[in-house]
Amino acid sequence: MIGIGFGPSNIALAIALEEMYPEVKSLFLESRTTPVWQAGMLLSGSDIQHHPVRDLVSPRNPRSHYSFINHLHEEERLFHFLNLNVPFPLRKDYARYVTWAARHFDDQVRYGSQVTGVDLPAQGEGAEIRLAGGERLTARSVVVAPGRPPYYPSALRKLADDRVFHYTRYLERVDEIAAVPSARIAVIGGSQGAAEICLDAAQRFPNSRITNVLRGFGYRQKDLSPFHGEVFFPEFVDYYYDASPESKEYLDKQLRYTNYSAADIDVLTAYHTKLYEQRLDGDYQIQLTRNSDIVSAAAAESGITLELAERHLGEPSSLDVDFVIVATGFIDLTDESGGNFLPDLLTPLSPRVGRTEQRQATIGRDYRVLPDTGKDLPPIYLNGLCERTHGLGDAGSFSLVSLRAAAIADSLSKAVAS
Template sequence: MPPDLDVVGIGFGPGNIALAVAFEELELGLSAHFFERNSGPSWQSGMLLDGSDIQHNAARDLALPRNPRSRYTFYNYLFERGQLFEYLNLGLPYPFRKDYANYITWVAGEFAGQVTYGSEVRAVRAGGDGGRFVEVELATGERVHARAAVVAPGRQPRIPATFATVADPRVFHSSLYLHRLDRFSARPRPTVAIIGASQSAVELALDVSRRWPAATVVNIIREFGHRQKDLSPFSGEVYFPAFTDYYYDSTEPARRELDRQLRYTNYSAADPDVLNALYVQMYADRLDGVERVRLVRNTAVTAVGVSPDAVRLELTEVHRGQASTLDADVVILATGYHDLTDAAGPQFLPGILGEVAGGVARAPSGHAQVDRDYRLLPGGGGSLPPIYLNGLCETTHGLGDAGSFSLLSVRSATIATSIAKQLANTRGEEAP
């Protein structure tokens, strides 16, 4: 029995939305359908804070770096919405996050006929004709067959081991912040602990203290202070396509050294505007004799206990070993997201690929082997149908896969043209 589709997409966030755009504009003649577990298009819905921006150039959108003439660019979205001149008149270095979320929803709406929302994928496996095709099992039990699959479920929140077994609604990841605002209203003067030194941690410290002026925000970080993001244009070249080639062709020890050098272009650091805003607010509060935001430096959370009255954090100063405790009403984990890890790590591959994971080749480090075109490679002389990872390949492709939009449109073209080539080979045709 032939497959139902050429391509099945799992997830319809920015990565696979950009892929749908690429399929259309590259005119590859491929039939594709996407399954998205959310009830509709959304992007960072829990962190659309007032005044927050996207931290990258507006032109690095779903299409423009691949096709500047595309109608799916951010600037054309503004034009079609009648907002272009007003936006240009703002003089903002980066667009508001809310504006970009609306843009993503607008593009997704153009492909509504290719997406089934509210549909969760349970498993992706090889199936049919000797395992050359892909079988996707939905949570309803329905099975969809395709010649290729593109898996883009988004990266999973990183929950520190200390919090891994804490199942309490007062403790949650930063990505859920706006969905958990009701947790702050239980007490008139809540104590809110924010764990981490990320951009999100700084943004949340500002947002909580502005929404609830009577709250006490305690930001716990392992280092001496918040670090400014590396915004050098030289470091910014990690988001060039040429760097992806360089990184991919490097040895694994070389990749880890590059990760060390370039970490602060994206991780454990924040933009100058929010750092300055927080520092100024803390200084102004001291002039008024109050402390709405307290920074607890050089400190690790070593244990967590919960009671009806509070979440108790046991803290240890990392240099002097001094122990202390903090009772919080809310704990927000601004601790980032997982990339793919080695075979013993928390996310060797997304869970829905569990049935094919055993047939995937391993690098010497234990990571899954992914080809330059983002296709999973088979191990041990075996075979796999064409299964691609969209937005999950930082360990093999570098920081351009670190959740940034910068290379998203270029990556979508790489995946789309590779799929066309792979399927043409199986059919004995010429690739478009």
């Protein structure tokens, strides 16, 4: 098996294979040079948004060496962590855990390896993996986990300017922002990431001016109802997978705010308090521009100009900034006419892939990409990319990552043994 990407999804798979099917020979290819998790968003004080026991392994094997609790024990921080009066671990703490778990598999991972495509070999079975340096590798099975591509509003997609970047790169870019006196920053979006960046930038760059552009009226609190939280139960995956396309669409709308376009109440309270305090100080460092769409964007040496339109009154406005930070989430798999039918590196195989009635790729319950009628495909799996078919448990959350890894490990172990 060759795994493409070595973030949390494939780290969980490596653990599952070691504990369940140690006879499967595995190699993981990771484009980054070291194992890191959300390096651009490890903001001071920010936390994860799931129970710490929903880690890389515990829901599948609570006795595993690779649990978050054991990580704390081995780093002699367990009682210090248990003494914290916070509902969720700090993001920095979980990042250390992910790196710690990944380092156990250094002998199975090739860092700094950029995969450019997956195809069928000229002779033999399996799949051929092409690397940027021209090297080609073959494997009986491939598990693809590159993460979802970032989503940009349409007006920003054609703007090839390094001053416009996704929020996941924020900490990588802070030195550039700091080098601009009184930097003008636009933060696009109403997600938790957008609110966190506005708060961090206001403190980190005290002379900056920050404009938060929202399509909605304001921020929405994340739906943490324990009833809606059951979307992260394993049985919901079966329920969602078997539902009709119309039912999936209805469920997505009903459950959206458990994970998207919303923020935790502690972040919202801190943000709203900051805006109130600005009134007391008479210094409006952060401005909310609500109910607004980006109509167009243009780049010049002096900065980026965003043309906006108020969504309900139609009033136009213009915003000149030095940097645009896009906090509008990620792209799910689309139908065959969209821009993300499959991950780009699987494009050579797309003619062999089955289509649903909605012209989306056919994905099995075991996360395997299924072939079209009369065609063959080697065992290829999508790890962490199947929200459209498997529901919110596949939406980048840790909640079901260990059970998804188990399903893939079980399926591919049978496929490579046949």
